[in-house]
Amino acid sequence: MDLDVYGDTLCALVSAAALASSGNRVCLHVSEPALAERLRLGECPYQEPGLSDLIVMQMDAQRLQFAGLNEPPGNKSTVLWLALSPDALDRAHSIMDELPLLPKRDWLVVNQSTFPVGSTEALQVSLERRCTNTDNTCAAVSLPDLLTEGVALEGFMRADHWLLGTHEEWAQRLVYELLRPFNRRRDAVMLMLPREAEFTKLAINGMLATRISYMNDMANLADNLAVDIDRVRQGMGADKRIGDAYLYPGCGFGGQSFSRDVMSLASTLQHSGMQPQLLDEVLHINERQKEVLFRKLWDRYGTHLRGRKVAMWGVAFKPTSTRIDNAPSLKLLEALWAQGVEVHVHDPRALPALAEWAGERDDLVLHDDPYAAADGADALMLVTEWKVYWSPDLALLKAVMNTPVLLDGRNVWDPSFMKESGFEYYGIGRR
Structure with missing residues (x-):
């Protein structure tokens, strides 16, 4: 089957690669030519296990190609898969309004974008308006993005459940066929109306x-x-x-x-x-809650925070991610800076995003080594529970820190063991 996937979200990339892997010919429409070139070179903007390799594999098999977000679907395509960013609803309607109309060319639009409730029905109206006075049959269905970053590819190819919103039987059958290769263990598709799915x-x-x-x-x-x-x-x-x-x-x-x-x-x-x-x-x-570690630090040192050095392990909003969107680390950093604290940060993947967000600051130092970040620190805050932090070298950590104060924002360390190892330990509700 020929499909056109629109969007450069994680959902779009995963959907395009997975659908191509099951034998479909997929054209992925992205907003920037530079992104398409990076994908061709095996450079995925998301650190998603297996995704970059799968994209390259499907390109080599000539089942996956790229086009611009403003380009129309291919001549043989009858399925549009929308996985656009939440602020791109107008773009989605523009795609409906510009669909090429050819004899006996029916259109199925699968909306995976996280738009407001009722958006799929609105897309159906745009689609019907485009197909007025033609013999084309068209339907827009909702298939909400339920993927979780870090296991997104696995979440598509071995989904626990899908939410399919449609009232058109032929559209339901076609979506079931597209998902059939990923739906063999059991029927994981739950059928409902479009706005119910959203x-x-x-x-x-x-x-x-x-x-x-x-x-x-x-x-x-x-x-x-x-x-x-x-x-x-x-x-x-x-x-x-x-x-x-x-x-x-x-x-x-x-x-x-x-x-x-x-x-x-x-x-x-x-x-x-x-x-x-x-x-x-x-x-x-x-x-x-994003300031809970700061409050614990304040309780420990009182008003004597200015000029102190605090180490922070992890700034990504979750482990395995390169992103810091709405991450607790950002609010925590602002609270520390407001009190004149110098913050030394380590994160396995999210330092570039943090550097872009913070800009050049004398009170922010980024480190490639977690123990270098903790060197001379008056306290260490664990904010993102990367596995590399779960079993630290405690002897080295205690030796390099100025004061062995640990603030465990994810409760990954054992309080009694840390105290026996010579640390002051403060968790979230732990004793």
Whole structure:
């Protein structure tokens, strides 16, 4: 089958490569020629395991090619796969308005973009308007992006579930056929109406964010009650009505997609005339939680922070990512700088993004080695739980630090072991 995928999001790249790997001929439309050239050279802008190799493999097999975002679909294509950025809804409608119309050429538009609820129905209207007075049949369906960065390729090729929103039986059958190679273990496609699928995607992330913020509130309360939140977490997770997913407290969540989806859901509720009280509180708790390590540092040193040196391990919004969108590290850095603290940072992948965000600063030093960042530090903050930080050389770490104070923003270290090793340990609700 011939498909045209529009977008240069992670979802677009994963979808194009995966669909090409199952034998389809795919044209990926991206916004910049430079990006297409980088992809041809095997340089993927996302550090997604297996994605760069798969893209190159599909190009070599001549099943994947590139075109500009403004270029129309190929002469044989009848499927448009939209995986555009959330602010590109107007671009999506322009693509509908410019579709080439040829005899007996029906159009299926698969919308994976995270647009507002109801957008797929609006795209259907644009599509029908384009096909008016022709013998072309057309349908727009919603197939929300449920991919998780770091396991996105695996999440497409072995999906736990898909949300398919359509009321057209022929469109449903065609999407099922496209997903059939990735849907063999069991039928993972859940059928619903387009706006139900769009809303479900937002509701999922709203629920996950709520669980995280709830656990962060419980962890802060545990600090006051002299309770170890990790034992509480395990006890809660053992209850089958709750389960253990997303019950790990920490220093807040970030990420472009996750944060944006929660805010979009809150905005949808507000525009409907309802007050998004729960989601507003979830977002408020999360923003407050991003400063929890700073508050612990303040409690340790009081007002005597100016001129101190603090090391920070991890600035990416999540491990495996190169991005810092809405990351807790950003708010934490601003709080530290406001108090005259010099911050030395290590991160396996996100330092270029941090350098671009912060610019040249005398109070920010980037390091390729985590122990160099900790050299002479009055405290070390672990902000992103990269695996490389889980088992540090404690003897070396203690030797290079000025004061062995550890602030564990992800609860990855054992408090008693760290204290026995000569460190002052401060976790999130840990004892």
